[in-house]
Every structure is written in structure tokens, then in C-alpha cells.
Amino acid sequence: MADPKQAAQTANTAxxxxxxxxxxxxKAENAAAKEEAEAARTLVRKAEAEARAAKEEAEAAxxxxxxxxxxxxxxxxxxxxxxxxxxxxxxxxRIVIASGKxxxxxxxxxxxxxxxxxxIVRDKPVDVPQGVLDVLDLAVEQVPEEVDEGGQIxxxxxxxxxxxxxxxxxxxxxxxxxAQG
Numbered sequence: 001m002a003d004p005k006q007a008a009q010t011a012n013t014a015x016x017x018x019x020x021x022x023x024x025x026x027k028a029e030n031a032a033a034k035e036e037a038e039a040a041r042t043l044v045r046k047a048e049a050e051a052r053a054a055k056e057e058a059e060a061a062x063x064x065x066x067x068x069x070x071x072x073x074x075x076x077x078x079x080x081x082x083x084x085x086x087x088x089x090x091x092x093x094r095i096v097i098a099s100g101k102x103x104x105x106x107x108x109x110x111x112x113x114x115x116x117x118x119x120i121v122r123d124k125p126v127d128v129p130q131g132v133l134d135v136l137d138l139a140v141e142q143v144p145e146e147v148d149e150g151g152q153i154x155x156x157x158x159x160x161x162x163x164x165x166x167x168x169x170x171x172x173x174x175x176x177x178x179a180q181g
Contacts, residue, residue: 087131094170096122108121112135142158
């Protein structure tokens with residue numbers, strides 16, 4: 001029979017070997033976990049750097065867009081002012097737009113010239129820039145007309161002025177009154 005002392009010593013050696021093996025395994029797991037944690041920290045730092053770069057890029061794009069928008073706004077304002085000056089410099093004409101039979105032909109007339117609108121009341125003399133008169137001249141509608149062609153009636157559309165108006169005269173720029181002569 002084996003000696004109990006020797007058996008205990010063998011058991012202790014086996015237990016110590018098992019503990020050493022467990023310790024080595026835990027050390028290896030700990031080292032692997034540390035490597036994983038470092039890799040994760042590296043990925044987080046990389047993602048944070050990419051996020052900062054994307055944010056900076058977005059801010060730069062937004063600043064550039066605002067700069068372009070401001071430049072466009074300035075250009076639009078410049079062009080609007082040029083149009084106002086052009087319309088103010090045009091010769092003014094005093095006109096009367098006649099009312100018609102239909103209800104819509106009794107409403108005020110809206111005329112747009114280069115982005116500026118004029119609301120002209122019918123049957124009252126008003127002073128307008130020459131450009132408004134040019135727009136009124138271009139306002140043409142197609143009116144149906146019956147034509148008898150050898151006993152057969154056909155509908156033909158003829159151009160007609162949309163607004164009937166009368167020119168009372170031109171305005172003297174110095175006085176703002178109707179020019180004589």
C-alpha cells in the first residue's frame with residue numbers, strides 16, 4: 001500500500017500543478033482581454049477622430065453654403081435696386097384702363113414688370129412707367145369668331161388686346177405733372 005504521506009504529497013503536487021496551469025490560463029486570458037481592450041480603445045479613438053473630421057467638414061461646408069447664400073442675396077439685392085432705378089428712370093405715362101362688361105373686367109389690373117407689380121385701378125388716371133404700357137401692349141388673348149365659309153360656320157380664334165386703355169399723356173419729370181404739347 002502506498003504511503004499516506006507520499007499520497008498527500010502527490011496530491012499537493014498535482015493540486016499545485018493544477019493551480020499553476022489555472023494561473024497561466026488566467027494570465028493568458030487577462031493578456032488577451034487587455035489586447036482586446038486596447039484594440040477597442042484604438043477603434044474608439046479612430047471613430048472619435050473620424051467624427052471630429054466629419055464635424056469639421058460639415059461646419060466648413062455650412063460656412064461655404066452661408067457664404068454663397070450671402071453672395072446670392074447681395075446679388076439679388078443689387079439687381080432689384082438696378083431694376084427699381086431702371087423703372088424710376090423710365091418715362092412715365094398717364095393712362096386709364098377701361099372697365100369691361102364682365103365682372104372680372106371691372107377688377108383692378110395687376111401688371112408685373114421685372115419683378116415689380118403694379119395694381120392699376122380701372123377708370124381712374126394713373127401714372128406708370130413706360131414698361132407697364134409695354135406689358136399691357138403684349139397682353140393679348142385669343143377671341144373666338146364665327147366665320148361663314150360657303151354655308152359652313154367655322155370658329156376661328158383672333159388675337160385681341162386683353163386690356164383696353166387710353167394714354168392721357170406723358171409726365172414731365174421736372175414737375176410730375178402732365179406734359180403740355
